[in-house]
Amino acid sequence: MAEMTYRDAVAHGIAQEMDRDPTVVLIGEDVGAAGGVFKATVGLFDRFGPDRVVDTPISEQAILGASMGAAMTGLRPIAEVMFSDFFAVCWDLVANEIAKTRYMTNGQVSLPLVIRSANGGGARFGAQHSQSVENWAMAVPGLKVVAPSTPRDVVGLLAAAVRDPDPVLFFEQKSLYPTKGDVPEGELVDELGVAAVRRHGGHATVVALAAMVPRALEAADHLAEEGVEVTVIDLRSLVPLDVTTVATSVRQTGHLVTVEENPRLCGWGAEVASIVAEECLFDLDGPIVRVTTPHVPLPAADALEDAAMPSVARIVEGVRRSLC
Amino acid sequence: MTELRDRSDAGGPTTGAVGGGAGLPAPAPLEVRIAVYKMMVEMRDFESRAYDLFMQGLVKGTSHLGLGQEAVAAGFAAAMRPSDYTFATYRGHNHTLARGASMTAMMAELMGRRAGLMAGKGGSMHLTSVPHRMMGSYAIVGAHLTIANGAAWSSKVRRTGDVTVCFFGDGTTNIGAFHEALNLAAVWKLPVVFVCENNRWMEYTPISSVTAVARPAADRAPAYGLDPVLVDGNDADATLATASAAIQRCRTGAGPVLVEAETYRHGGHSRADPGKYRPDEEVKAWLARDPIPRFRARLLESGVEEVVLQRIEEGSRVAVDAAVREAEASPPPDLSLVESDVWADGGSSWRR
Numbered sequence: 311m312a313e314m315t316y317r318d319a320v321a322h323g324i325a326q327e328m329d330r331d332p333t334v335v336l337i338g339e340d341v342g343a344a345g346g347v348f349k350a351t352v353g354l355f356d357r358f359g360p361d362r363v364v365d366t367p368i369s370e371q372a373i374l375g376a377s378m379g380a381a382m383t384g385l386r387p388i389a390e391v392m393f394s395d396f397f398a399v400c401w402d403l404v405a406n407e408i409a410k411t412r413y414m415t416n417g418q419v420s421l422p423l424v425i426r427s428a429n430g431g432g433a434r435f436g437a438q439h440s441q442s443v444e445n446w447a448m449a450v451p452g453l454k455v456v457a458p459s460t461p462r463d464v465v466g467l468l469a470a471a472v473r474d475p476d477p478v479l480f481f482e483q484k485s486l487y488p489t490k491g492d493v494p495e496g497e498l499v500d501e502l503g504v505a506a507v508r509r510h511g512g513h514a515t516v517v518a519l520a521a522m523v524p525r526a527l528e529a530a531d532h533l534a535e536e537g538v539e540v541t542v543i544d545l546r547s548l549v550p551l552d553v554t555t556v557a558t559s560v561r562q563t564g565h566l567v568t569v570e571e572n573p574r575l576c577g578w579g580a581e582v583a584s585i586v587a588e589e590c591l592f593d594l595d596g597p598i599v600r601v602t603t604p605h606v607p608l609p610a611a612d613a614l615e616d617a618a619m620p621s622v623a624r625i626v627e628g629v630r631r632s633l634c
Numbered sequence: 635m636t637e638l639r640d641r642s643d644a645g646g647p648t649t650g651a652v653g654g655g656a657g658l659p660a661p662a663p664l665e666v667r668i669a670v671y672k673m674m675v676e677m678r679d680f681e682s683r684a685y686d687l688f689m690q691g692l693v694k695g696t697s698h699l700g701l702g703q704e705a706v707a708a709g710f711a712a713a714m715r716p717s718d719y720t721f722a723t724y725r726g727h728n729h730t731l732a733r734g735a736s737m738t739a740m741m742a743e744l745m746g747r748r749a750g751l752m753a754g755k756g757g758s759m760h761l762t763s764v765p766h767r768m769m770g771s772y773a774i775v776g777a778h779l780t781i782a783n784g785a786a787w788s789s790k791v792r793r794t795g796d797v798t799v800c801f802f803g804d805g806t807t808n809i810g811a812f813h814e815a816l817n818l819a820a821v822w823k824l825p826v827v828f829v830c831e832n833n834r835w836m837e838y839t840p841i842s843s844v845t846a847v848a849r850p851a852a853d854r855a856p857a858y859g860l861d862p863v864l865v866d867g868n869d870a871d872a873t874l875a876t877a878s879a880a881i882q883r884c885r886t887g888a889g890p891v892l893v894e895a896e897t898y899r900h901g902g903h904s905r906a907d908p909g910k911y912r913p914d915e916e917v918k919a920w921l922a923r924d925p926i927p928r929f930r931a932r933l934l935e936s937g938v939e940e941v942v943l944q945r946i947e948e949g950s951r952v953a954v955d956a957a958v959r960e961a962e963a964s965p966p967p968d969l970s971l972v973e974s975d976v977w978a979d980g981g982s983s984w985r986r
């Protein structure tokens with residue numbers, strides 16, 4: 311067991327896969343010699359060389375197109391889109407090309423590729439470098455969508471994503487990069503679509519993702535002081551979505567709260583809420599509550615950004631609302 | 635421009651040699667030229683029939699024909715080896731045929747039948763035949779140039795020596811993806827040939843009215859450190875020679891080539907578009923330069939017997955008739971296909 315940061319876990323996870331499989335290549339802006347703008351790919355260039363760790367021009371379409379063409383012809387690229395906001399300039403490649411080609415060709419084309427991206431707020435970067443866009447990806451058939459909350463999961467889920475035969479969007483929450491956690495020694499590979507129950511409690515089920523997981527756990531501590539015990543589920547991936555773990559818990563607690571960093575409309579929590587309403591309505595003993603960022607772009611100032619994103623206090627309040 | 639030379643027979647556009655200095659190579663061996671002729675005739679017959687079937691409502695949705703542009707698809711396909719990759723646009727019937735895909739499967743795909751090349755899931759704009767290394771027809775202008783780079787990058791990393799050939803229209807030279815792709819290909823010295831089929835019109839707008847330079851592809855080549863290469867896209871000998879030189883250059887690791895092939899579509903942009911927005915004179919002049927009769931005459935001059943060409947023409951008609959018959963006999967796709975092959979496991983489940 312080694313303690314490492316979420317940031318270092320990214321390079322560690324990529325190295326594990328590049329060591330194992332010579333067809334795995336890494337491509338993106340500043341990912342090579344510079345080690346990435348978030349320093350999440352430090353050391354890979356020296357270790358695997360410029361043929362497998364490749365710096366690109368500022369050309370997001372070219373980066374994703376190259377990854378797609380390489381994936382369909384025998385490589386397993388890991389592409390980096392520096393900030394997930396930049397998906398907006400290359401969304402054609404993601405939504406029209408990468409997501410649909412296997413289907414349109416009746417299974418002729420396989421696209422085993424991973425697109426990593428720094429996602430989410432908390433870094434005071436303002437509205438064009440802070441968005442949570444995992445729900446954009448979730449809305450497009452043909453994309454798997456992963457968002458780890460711990461260094462251990464970064465390694466295990468990244469390995470699963472690289473080995474997956476389908477395209478995976480891998481969202482690294484940028485405010486988690488400096489956080490630390492234990493990562494077991496040796497090869498680590500998880501399964502996509504399996505949620506983790508981070509805390510057990512019988513009064514309510516709180517479902518969260520990425521940076522909202524530690525926040526939900528903190529809220530759970532506060533609630534425990536009042537005698538309210540909640541289960542906290544870390545979804546870990548949105549596609550595939552682990553409905554079984556969520557539904558099983560809701561059937562026990564009778565209450566559901568989702569904690570989403572995305573703006574309100576069409577966030578993943580709305581999908582989870584609708585599934586629970588459709589499949590577990592008679593197990594519910596209170597309203598489903600969604601705690602989200604309001605439907606606004608994220609502001610830059612720390613005071614404003616903190617007020618916009620779901621806080622521990624708002625999660626606590628959301629759970630209380632769900633219980634009445 | 636590099637080595638722009640006039641091909642005297644039609645007084646048409648000029649032909650550029652790839653890589654500079656070489657001039658026009660000797661014509662290809664006769665059997666290769668005859669094979670090119672056969673491809674062109676089959677393309678013409680296949681697409682003419684596809685148009686009729688569209689007008690009858692049997693080909694549904696849309697269709698974009700390359701009638702008149704056959705010499706580009708055929709010349710390049712003849713210069714490729716079987717393991718080379720093709721990327722094309724929605725105007726990709728000819729490029730798919732040229733790599734050897736089955737006419738029946740293609741016609742059935744256009745008609746939305748079970749026997750379709752993609753079992754009806756792609757349609758006319760997305761013809762793909764991976765066994766023939768026809769890696770797809772793409773319907774968002776520009777995207778596939780970046781994807782073609784990826785196949786070329788992969789060939790380079792895996793040291794296979796394969797070359798990727800990517801076809802697109804003149805209108806595509808004004809979208810960002812074109813420029814991103816050209817720059818990356820040049821910087822990475824990728825084995826990819828970009829072939830702009832300049833048919834002078836985007837959909838309904840002449841390319842000259844919306845483009846800052848006269849030659850939409852060739853004039854942009856120097857911006858990426860590439861030689862401008864212009865070829866008469868209605869001359870199959872010229873396209874074959876240019877293709878052979880370009881592919882050879884890529885195969886030796888010299889980096890990408892950008893070719894502009896001047897050509898013309900005989901019909902409209904898509905579907906039933908009669909193309910009336912084009913001046914009559916222009917259409918007439920280009921119909922007179924139809925690549926098929928032109929190449930036929932040249933083959934006869936080269937000593938090919940009339941009967942050989944007639945046999946090819948008859949064979950093509952028979953093949954297209956059979957393809958239409960077989961496609962029409964094929965039932966609609968099994969409805970289970972709606973939810974198949976989103977994922978590699980064959981299904982479309984998003985939950986667990």
Ligand SMILES: Cc1ncc(C[n+]2csc(CCOP(=O)(O)OP(=O)(O)O)c2C)c(N)n1
Nearest residue numbers: 725773774775803804805806833835836837
């Ligand atoms: C990004 C994008 N914009 C617009 C269109 C609509 N469209 C389809 S074909 C076409 C014209 C393309 O012209 P060109 O590249 O010259 O190819 P051609 O059709 O002549 O073969 C347009 C505008 C599209 N498919 N994709």
